Amino acid sequence: xxxxxxxxxxxxxxxxxxxxxxxxxxxxxxxxxxxxxxxxxxxxxxxxxxxxxxxxxxxxxxxxxxxxxxxxxxxxxxxxxxxxxxxxxxxxxxxxxxxxxxxxxxxxxxxxxxxxxxxxxxxxxxxxxxxxxxxxxxxxxxxxxxxxxxxxxxxxxxxxxxxxxxxxxxxxxxxxxxxxxxxxxxxxxxxxxxxxxxxxxxxxxxxxxxxxxxxxxxxxxxxxxxxxxxxxxxxxxxxxxxxxxxxxxxxxxxxxxxxxxxxxxxxxxxxxxxxxxxxxxxxxxxxxxxxxxxxxxxxxxxxxxxxxxxxxxxxxxxxxxxxxxxxxxxxxxxxxxxxxxxxxxxxxxxxxxxxxxxxxxxxxxxxxxxxxxxxxxxxxxxxxxxxxxxxxxxxxxxxxxxxxxxxxxxxxxxxxxxxxxxxxxx
Amino acid sequence: xxxxxxxxxxxxxxxxxxxxxxxxxxxxxxxxxxxxxxxxxxxxxxxxxxxxxxxxxxxxxxxxxxxxxxxxxxxxxxxxxxxxxxxxxxxxxxxxxxxxxxxxxxxxxxxxxxxxxxxxxxxxxxxxxxxxxxxxxxxxxxxxxxxxxxxxxxxxxxxxxxxxxxxxxxxxxxxxxxxxxxxxxxxxxxxxxxxxxxxxxxxxxxxxxxxxxxxxxxxxxxxxxxxxxxxxxxxxxxxxxxxxxxxxxxxxxxxxxxxxxxxxxxxxxxxxxxxxxxxxxxxxxxxxxxxxxxxxxxxxxxxxxxxxxxxxxxxxxxxxxxxxxxxxxxxxxxxxxxxxxxxxxxxxxxxxxxxxxxxxxxxxxxxxxxxxxxxxx
Numbered sequence: 001x002x003x004x005x006x007x008x009x010x011x012x013x014x015x016x017x018x019x020x021x022x023x024x025x026x027x028x029x030x031x032x033x034x035x036x037x038x039x040x041x042x043x044x045x046x047x048x049x050x051x052x053x054x055x056x057x058x059x060x061x062x063x064x065x066x067x068x069x070x071x072x073x074x075x076x077x078x079x080x081x082x083x084x085x086x087x088x089x090x091x092x093x094x095x096x097x098x099x100x101x102x103x104x105x106x107x108x109x110x111x112x113x114x115x116x117x118x119x120x121x122x123x124x125x126x127x128x129x130x131x132x133x134x135x136x137x138x139x140x141x142x143x144x145x146x147x148x149x150x151x152x153x154x155x156x157x158x159x160x161x162x163x164x165x166x167x168x169x170x171x172x173x174x175x176x177x178x179x180x181x182x183x184x185x186x187x188x189x190x191x192x193x194x195x196x197x198x199x200x201x202x203x204x205x206x207x208x209x210x211x212x213x214x215x216x217x218x219x220x221x222x223x224x225x226x227x228x229x230x231x232x233x234x235x236x237x238x239x240x241x242x243x244x245x246x247x248x249x250x251x252x253x254x255x256x257x258x259x260x261x262x263x264x265x266x267x268x269x270x271x272x273x274x275x276x277x278x279x280x281x282x283x284x285x286x287x288x289x290x291x292x293x294x295x296x297x298x299x300x301x302x303x304x305x306x307x308x309x310x311x312x313x314x315x316x317x318x319x320x321x322x323x324x325x326x327x328x329x330x331x332x333x334x335x336x337x338x339x340x341x342x343x344x345x346x347x348x349x350x351x352x353x354x355x356x357x358x359x360x361x362x363x364x365x366x367x368x369x370x371x372x373x374x375x376x377x378x379x380x381x382x383x384x385x386x387x388x389x390x391x392x393x394x395x396x397x398x399x400x401x402x403x404x405x406x407x408x409x410x411x412x413x414x415x416x417x418x419x420x421x422x423x424x425x426x
Numbered sequence: 427x428x429x430x431x432x433x434x435x436x437x438x439x440x441x442x443x444x445x446x447x448x449x450x451x452x453x454x455x456x457x458x459x460x461x462x463x464x465x466x467x468x469x470x471x472x473x474x475x476x477x478x479x480x481x482x483x484x485x486x487x488x489x490x491x492x493x494x495x496x497x498x499x500x501x502x503x504x505x506x507x508x509x510x511x512x513x514x515x516x517x518x519x520x521x522x523x524x525x526x527x528x529x530x531x532x533x534x535x536x537x538x539x540x541x542x543x544x545x546x547x548x549x550x551x552x553x554x555x556x557x558x559x560x561x562x563x564x565x566x567x568x569x570x571x572x573x574x575x576x577x578x579x580x581x582x583x584x585x586x587x588x589x590x591x592x593x594x595x596x597x598x599x600x601x602x603x604x605x606x607x608x609x610x611x612x613x614x615x616x617x618x619x620x621x622x623x624x625x626x627x628x629x630x631x632x633x634x635x636x637x638x639x640x641x642x643x644x645x646x647x648x649x650x651x652x653x654x655x656x657x658x659x660x661x662x663x664x665x666x667x668x669x670x671x672x673x674x675x676x677x678x679x680x681x682x683x684x685x686x687x688x689x690x691x692x693x694x695x696x697x698x699x700x701x702x703x704x705x706x707x708x709x710x711x712x713x714x715x716x717x718x719x720x721x722x723x724x725x726x727x728x729x730x731x732x733x734x735x736x737x738x739x740x741x742x743x744x745x746x747x748x749x750x751x752x753x754x755x756x757x758x759x760x761x762x763x764x765x766x767x768x769x770x771x772x773x774x775x776x777x778x779x780x781x782x783x784x785x786x787x788x789x790x791x792x793x794x795x796x797x798x799x800x801x802x803x
Contacts, residue, residue, distance in 0.1 A: 076783055113685055114797035173776075204750055204787035207779075 046186050047126030052098040054401040055266050056254060059131030060338065060363050061243035063222050065184040068214030068342040069191040070272065070359065071199065072177025072394055073206040075140065080149045084414050086205045090134070090181075090198055091408035097194050100127035103201070119200065121193050128187040132194055134409045135270050135396025140178040154413055156264050158255075158366045159397045162271070165379035167389065174274055174392035177209045182270075182361065184340075188215070210392070212274060214342020214359050221338065227301060227309060231277050231343050231356055232387070234294050235301030236323070238309055241338040252336040252370070253363050255400075263412030266400030268363045271337075271371040274344075274392030277357040282387045293383040295322030321383040332374045337362040357388070367395060460485040460519065461546075463531060465494045465512070470533035470542040479526040479548040487517045490535050497532040497541065498522060501557055502565025505679040510537060524548045561684040561799070564731040568687055569678065571727055572612045576674040579608030583670050590645060590663035593655050602649065603713040603766060606642060609670075610717045611724035613697060614690030615680050616673055625669045629707070641666055650710035688732055688796035691725035695789035698722065703782045705770050715767035718781075719758050725792065726751050732799050740798035743791055750788040757784045 050058050075083060093103040104117025141147075141155035181198055185191040192213070199208050218230045221243035227235040241248045250256070257265040282290070291297055295304055295318040303313030303324060318325040329336050340363065345356040364370030379385070399410055460483040462473035467490035488494050491514050498506040498520075506529065507522040526548050532541030586605040589597035609616060609627065617623045624632070626641040633639055640662055648659045701707040702718040729736075729747055737744035757780065761768045773781075 074783075076787065111797050111800070113689075113800050115793045200790065203790035204746065207783035207786065 047128060049099050049127035050129050050131050052095045052132070052402065053404050053407070055403075056401045057131075057133045057267075057398060058098070058401070059133035059182055059184050060253065060268055060340070060398070061221060061249055062129070062131050062184070063243055064217045064220055064340055065129050065131070065191075066186045066217055067184065067188040067191050068217075068359065068361075069183045069188075069195045069211065070214070070361070071181050071183075071195045071211035072137070072209045072272075073179040073181070073199075073202065074209045075148070075178040075205065076207050077205045078148050080414070082205050083149060084410075086202055087134075087410045087414070088408040089201055091402050092405075093197060093201055094132040094194075094409075095402070095405065097122075097197065098127060098130045098132060100125075100130075103197050119193065119197055121196075122190050125187055125190055128185040128190040130183065130185040130190050130194055132198075133182040133184075133270075133398060135180040135182075135398040136410065136413065137177045137179065137394060137396050139176060143178070149414075151413060154261060154263065156255075156261055156269075156397050158259070158264075158269055158368060159395065160367055160372075162367070162393060162395050163372065163376075165375050165390065167379055167385055168393070169389050169391055170393050171391055174210045176394050177396075179206060180270070180272070180394065180396050188213070212344060212359050212392075213346075214344050216343040218341045218343055218358060219339040221340070223310075230358055231279060231345075232282055232290070232294075233298060234290075234296060235309060236294065237339045237341075238301060239328075241336055248336065249338070252365055253338045255365055259365065264397060264399065268338075268365065268398045269367045269370070270396045270398050271360075271362050271364070271367060272392070272394045272396070273360040273390050275358045275360055276355075276389045276391045278387045278389070279354045279356055285387075292319050293321075293323060293387075295319065295324035319383070321381050323378070323382055323384045326377050326382050327374060332377055333369070335370055335374050337364050337370050337374065357391075363398070459483070461531075463487070463496060463533065464489060465496065465533040465535065466490040467492055467535050468542070470531065470544055472531055472544045472546060475545065476547045476549055479524055479550040482522050482524045482548070484520040484522075484531070485517065486512060486520060488512045488514055490514055492535045493537055495534045495537045495541075496520065497534070498524070499530045499532060499543075501528060501562045502682055503569050503678075504565075504682060526550045558735060560734050561732070564684060564687065564735070565682050567731050568728060569680070569682055571731075572615045572680070572682075573674075573677045575608035575612045575724075576670075576677045579605065580667070580670060580674055582608070583667050587663035587667045590655055591660045593660075595649060595653070595655060598645070598655070599649050599711070602642070602646060602711060603708075603716040606713075606717060607720045609673075610720035611727070612677075613721070613724070614686075614693050615677060615682070618680055619673070619676055622669055622673045622676075626666055626673075629709075641669070646708065646710050650712075684732060684735070684799045685796045687728040688736075688799050691728040691795060692789065692792045694721040694725040695785060695792055699782070699785050699789060703778060703785055705778075708770065712769040712771045713766070714770040715758065715761050715773075719767065722751070722754055722758070722788075725788075729792070729795060732795065736795055736798040739800075739802045740794070743794055743798050746791045747788070747795070750784075750791060754784045754788050757781060 050062055052058060077083060096103055102118035102120070102123065107116045107118035107120030107123055110116050136159075138155070138159055138161055140149070140151070141159070142152045181195060183191040183194040185194070195211065199206075217228050219237045219240050220227055221240060223242040223244075227238045227240075230236050241252060243249075253268050255264045255267045255269075259265075285293075287298065291304075295313070296302060297304075300307070301309035302311055303318070304322075305314050305317045306312070313324060313328065315325045315328055315330060325331060340361040342359045342361070343356070344359050345354055347355055349355045362371055399413060402409055402411075461477055462471075463484050463486045464471040464473075465486060465488045484496065484498070486496050486509065493514065494512050495508065495510040496512065497508040500506050506524060507520055509518055509520050512518055529546050529548060530543045531546055532543045534541035582601065582605040586598060586601035589601050613623075613627075616627075624637075627643065628639065628641055629643050630639060630647070644662055645659055645666070648655055697707075698718050698721050702714045702721065705712070705714055707717055708714045729751070733744060736747075758767070761773065
């Protein structure tokens, strides 16, 4: 980092008015306090940086940002060393970008004959609470019967291949992946910049398999905030796990040392589902039917028979096929998920219908008693199924956080227990 | 991470300035301030090895028994000026604008071969450091390659044109893709002339309003889409050969620099990424993979010639380029059929993505080749 490649934050400071400088200072204070879960929307610190290093990866318990760019990658090399080198390089780039700095030697001021290291579209933008979260898919451990990277034996039992659920219409080109990166930020350009630069660093080692933009969050991990509405106009996922609720996080989200394998302690499991919504038919549905399908009123989001969104639902008062009733922990043996989904609209389809829906993201301690029982229940019975279709699916083991500047994504997975980095490597 | 010292190469390539008029005080014999070049069957005498940059006049006298020609070459054998057909006993004057730098004057008795060469220097302008002789050699060899590609293209283009003119649809289809290979390998050189590419290689969507569509792709559409050869097509076939002949004659004077070669290699991969891997280039004939392969071959040629310097400056990059060129050729080999490649419309979406991934894997490090040619990391 040199003077010729200033960080985005410092650019803001130079160019911005007093208000912007004040906001940056407030952001610094919030970051210094180390709070992870506070809702920053009204505190003037939306632009701040979320610490990249820590026990857990940021982007899970972090207060949900407004925008998403999610990318799944295929690893195209069979060389374990090249993969490890990439994960290290990615970790360094992620630490810089989440701090509001460009990757490498920056986007400007470099050699005229060479393309700049950073692509430059985030210059002048604040860090925007960018988080980058990496996951490892089942095919990283074994693909077509091949143990490409010598880690087959390290695959967590909880990283299952998801079963087929009734009604699934999955497009393989929009499903699965050896690796994933979830980029969340309050500015869409910052999120897209992050994925673009990681993909660029990865050329020759990984290739983007599919990616998804999300324009609006549908979940909140801040309990006092209003739950954002989904594209059907309803608040859904009201009783999400709060990013500040360490007990619930420890019980339902973070993998503990006892769960095994050891390298996953402090990590989590991510299920991603691309859920297409049949917007036009839903919009022709009478209000009463819409409310019965969800089991909530549309204005407030209150459960049937209650008056406020966060009132405890009376499940037996709801229609047996209502979404809230079927998804509730009490209907699923206490299973809870930390949901972080985003609405998407990829324009329109060939028939002029909105190509829109929910990009569902859920973190959990074990997929087998998290997403799987809940979705099995929903897929069989949910009245909402008439208006939605699951068209993409993926599952990932999300390793624990990158501790510091010397640590890297997946170090535990690729390092032997005795601390040597790579049994086959140098 | 990438602190690069600018080498003299960059300065030489971009900062060279044309200085004022030559010194007029130097009067020598009847030739005034001209440089006298005395050509014979076994010698090429030059009156002064150093002269000021700017307007330069060569006073040539052929004292030999054979017809000769005289060339002025810039480094890398770029032709600055030339005169052919200088008969025994005749005198000619050749004028040129010459930037400061090192040149060679060549006399070619019998008008063939490399000629008898004399080193000369045009002085003035900014001080020049020497171009790395390895890069000078790379440029000269690349020019030879580009010339050979153009020379080799003409017979194939004539074969194609003959088939069109005979109205032989099948023979023309067969000769189409091979006639394009030399062009595709060296496209950045051909495109540097500006006026030839629009005549021979434009696609229909590249035309401006009122512009007549000529060249390979117009004929491609007739052969594969219209499935007939019109009288107009026959004329276009003749014109294609004429335009390619023009290209062949101008390769020698193309401005070629080491960074230009490196960026040209990257541009060939850009061509593949935006035109070939999408199937847009050969939308009627579906011979995209032939072009694709030729583009990668041309890029590899540039790289191999620059490699001695690039590998010294950035060994890691050279290793990656070696791997990715090999990987991409291996992918392409899976689509070979006969002496060419399968039709691209038979290549499915997932295979196209695989090829595209291979192109990205090569193009990204290739975009850093120019920097590796310029200096150490």
